[in-house]
Amino acid sequence: MIRAALAVAVALWATAAVPQTQDQPERASISLDQARVLARQALHAGDFELARQIAMGLVQADETDAYAYGILAAAHSRMNNPKLARAAVRLSYRHGDSPGAKFGAARTAASIAYQQERPTLSQAWLRIAAAHADTDKQKNLLASDYRNVRAANPLSFNLTVSVAPSDNVNNGTDNVLEVINGTYTQGLFGGATRALSGVVGVVDARLRYRLARDKTSQTNATARIYTRQIDLSASAKAAAPFVSNSDFASTFAEAGLEHQFAAGKEGNSVTLSGAVGASWSGGSRSYDFGKLSVRRGIRLSPADRLSFSGTAEKRFSTRSSLRDVDVFTLGTHYSHRRDNGDRVNLGLTVQDVSGAFTNADYRTASVRASYAFGKQVGPVKITTGVTFGYTDYDTYVLVSPVAGGREDQSLYGDVSFFFADYDFAGFAPTVQVRTGRRSSNVNRFEIGETTISLGIQSKF
Template sequence: MRAWIRWVLVALTLWAAPVAAQPVDLSLDDARLLARQAIAAGEFALAAEIARKLIEVNPDDRDAHLFLAVAAPQLGDADAGWEAGAKAWRLSETSAERYEAARVTALAAANGERFTLSTIWLRIALNDTPNEAARTQTLRDARTVARRNPWSTQLTFSIVPSNNINGGADDEEQRINGETDGGTLSEDAVALAGWRTALGVRTQYRFQENSQSRTAIGLQYTANRAHITDDVSVPDEALTSNYAELFLRHDRALENGLITGRLATGTLDYRNYRQSTEDVEFEKYDFVRIGVDRQFPLSDDLTMSLTAQRERLEYSAIGIGRVDRTFLSSTLSYQLDNNDRVSANLSFTNSDGEAESGNFTFDSWTLQASYAWAEPFGPVSLSVNGGLQISDYPKYSVFDAVEGGREDTTVFVGANVGFPEVEYFGFSPGVAITARTADSNISRFERDTFSVGFTLSSVF
């Protein structure tokens, strides 16, 4: 058969030549059939030559580009493969054709170890999967490629309407320990309704990996923007913030679990609104953070996670200066017989401000629990959570030192609703519902907050 295919290839060469030649009785469909047979027989060099001759005759021959996308990576030319596949995708006219071309292009890119490019094409393929089996297979392939890729990038987006986007007080009257001092809070210190939007990107490069450990370096950036719907003089810009972090992470497998070390440095900038002058001032703090996580099984169904973290913050604002914080956390997670998961977490934060920044000195305890259903309810996945937080600020001042300091008690509940059957290019929507109420001996920190956030996150 191979000799016969070569004979036809010679005929194709004469047929495609720009000079006059004896007509060859060979149709384009016959040539495409030969290319398919060559690929099936493992004759990738022949298939690539036939595909290129077909493209010379018609640069918009979708099938020819698809043949080249399959054959070229097998000949060591993965770039030519994914470029031909991308061309075939652009020439595709139906959903099934686009799915086929996207899959072939992703495979060609993966063969050339262009894993990020392969992931993009698998996302494109997900948008045209013909059935559930094809979707499941494409998701499985995407996760396999993601594990092989030393680069890992996640994008997140949320838009959250809330009755209190600035963490303001319930009313403008200022009270301390139940007594009214005659003062009123500024507009930006009272709860403002509106929308808060966050766009985040996290990318990391895994530069070391073996059977026992892996090490990665990465960047994280989050931009927060707000739109105030209340009729106030406070501009939207006053609620702007940006977070940037450079981090190093090392994971190591132990006999009974995993230990992770983390080192990070970065900055968070925010705005300070002065109502008297209606000026919005730029403020920021820089931070250095080091932490360690330890995860280990207590039984087949019960897992414990421990976290210890230390960070130093340097504020640009006058009167704050340096703040040192310690964070400790313990989590128990239990998987039920039906694969539902229930978790409980206890965490402690100690913050130590300099002498002139006593308002940043506090201890805070948080107890929370969550329950996640393994199986969706129809098209909806669901998890719920709730908890209690108690914070004590022994050196708090409002103009003068507050007798007994500041004490806050916050109760919160929430639910995360997902739509696993709804996705676009590998991203799935979700809804995060949060309600919290905070009591304090200082009215500025008494607040009721309710928000419904719409999120978009990757399914792999």
């Protein structure tokens, strides 16, 4: 009955487009708005060919009709014609004459891409839709859609970009005279050993591709590239004229495999991973590496999680085998979510580095505590943190061995601001202020640093 009624309406619509003469009887007609209603009803009734025919008539009447192109896109998608569906939805988005129309077209495009098992394209369209979302309801819909598509997508990509003005881009000392164990050695610090100001740019890209998944386990291929580039200030170049930006730049890249499986009670898991890669510093390749890791995650309660991790890494120096090192790292992390939505995090990491080269044999430990406020303060979400570090070298050699070796202690504090209300396409700006000092019995390694990092972060 529905199809018959719609067919009659289409016939009326078609005859309305035929010019009438004085000798012809007056024919019934329907308006463009009525035709749009009929097209939508045909689509909802499952008569996709009929919806397509009405939409084509609308397009003939107005080739910039975004609504008609949206109907065409949905109809072609249900009729298994993905090429025409993608073309129609692009036209629907292009001709949308309001944020609401463009939001709807982009979300429809995301739905079509998802139905065609193209989740990455679907995520891209959801990002475009986010650029036109202007109500909380629309934003919440997108966040939910994005989470669902991301969970279904075997490919995930995470990108962190930051630009940070800093008063110490090279980890240089604030001291002028060299002092070791409280004794002046008559040495002087200058040039690249002194703290130099400038801008630090960081790009950290992580890629994960799901190879297999079942109810209790998942296997992924992983890749990461991290680069830290420096732009020295004019004053730094004047103070150290024989150094360049690349002298303080660093990059590393790795590729690996990761297997995660459930272990024990619900929410508990074990992750095994391995990776190989290379590191560059000062403009040249410094070492290659391979590493194996294990991580145990434990769900203590709905609000509490605890994890333990261990990593064994072998670094192969490109300069000399004497500089090869073995790195063993152990860590534990505790997270608690409070009733008001705030989150407390505590972490401990210890590391042992051993090698034939004297100054490449040491142990480190660091403790970090952070507090993330669940509620926004105005347009801002705030996270604060403090990190304490300790490094010990049993033996350390400069011109001659340092009596008692070398000991460093550091204390840094940071506060991060996430401006969630100032987003574009689901990305919002971040600002982090980090400051602290490192002390040492070898004052060449005593440094102070304050950095302001500007970056972007995804809201979903």
